[in-house]
Amino acid sequence: MAEQVGLEEFELCERCQSQQPLGFKFCGNCGVRNESIQKEQINSAFQIESNLKFLFAYIFIVLFALIINTYIEETFLTVVTVSISFAIIDLVFAIRQPDCFNLLKKQLSVVPIVLVVATFSVTGILVTFLGNGLNELLFQESYSYMYPFYETEFPLLYALLFVAVFPAIFEELAFRGFVFNNLEKVAGMKSAVWGSSFLFALVHFSIISLIWLVPFALLLTYIRRKSGSIGYGMIGHFCHNATVVYLDYAAVL
């Protein structure tokens, strides 16, 4: 469309074929909106639509899987199956939005790792005592993450693998990865931070644990935003869950 006339660059209006300055918004001759700029707008609207559909699809599939999960009896085999199913769901969505894998490429440095490990070990201890206290206060019972794993040869090892390693990798990839990226494209940074944290807390399916899950997720999201990497989040999430599992294991010993 663009052609050189003298020193200035011109392009032709789609409707009346008059010469207009390059990148014009409205044709000065006939008043029609510039097609190429209009197309950009339509594309961005279309992009938002597809991002929203992607988010809703992910949330509803996860909710559906969670509903099924509540009706399954907790044994080692079912825990493994459920963990792997969630991992597959997250991976399929991550592959469809591959830019979230770029968040893994950044080189991690030592000092932040030490800080993250320390912080999230402390949150693990806090949540264990807060959670146990609340559970005993409210339900007069305690919940054990270890329970399905006692039937195996190495209970602690398997519990760490399926309660700490799996969620750390795949929840970070999802909520600090593609869910965050999607929300950022749709509604900007602030909404992405709050939205992804809120959704992360919601998929744990407990209203009472929103009290600590939302701040926990906000902290992870803050780290992801500051560092531009989900590596630290994975390490932190692992340390938190591993601490909870280990304290659970140690309490029974």
Next chain:
Amino acid sequence: MEAITCSNCKSDLRTEDVFCSECGYPERGTDIEKNNFERRIILKKRVVKDAEKKVDSVRIMLYILAGLNIVIGTYYVFLSGDEFLFIDGIAALITGIVFIGCAIWVNNQPLTGVMAAFIFWIVLQILAAIVDPASIFSGILLKIVIIGVFIKGINSAKDAVKYSEQLASMKVK
């Protein structure tokens, strides 16, 4: 033709231009063209206003839901003295606070706010249904209305964004 500035957006018109190349206003056009331009703006403004009204109705609904939860929660936690109701009361209070948070969110970021509130509401229904499957059908008409308000709210929030952008491209505040 002498050089003039656009009376809509105050940018300079090229001497041969009839329409302003920044906002599309027919500065050197006929009265009918000018009227049409203004009518287009009025129409778009009306769409935005309607959409904002529907988003507002979501906000009001969220405040009502929050209020109900907080009243019930307060009663259960502080006044009933029943241990089982105490747990439900805490959950209701948290739910109420989350709904208020969503309402504030809707005010700042209509689209994501309404979506978050909708998803939260759905999770609440699912949690209730897991405890007691029959709860899906209790107050089903009210639930259908609530779903309708949420879906209308999401569409309206999208419309508001879209038409506000178009108005901005026509340099209208």
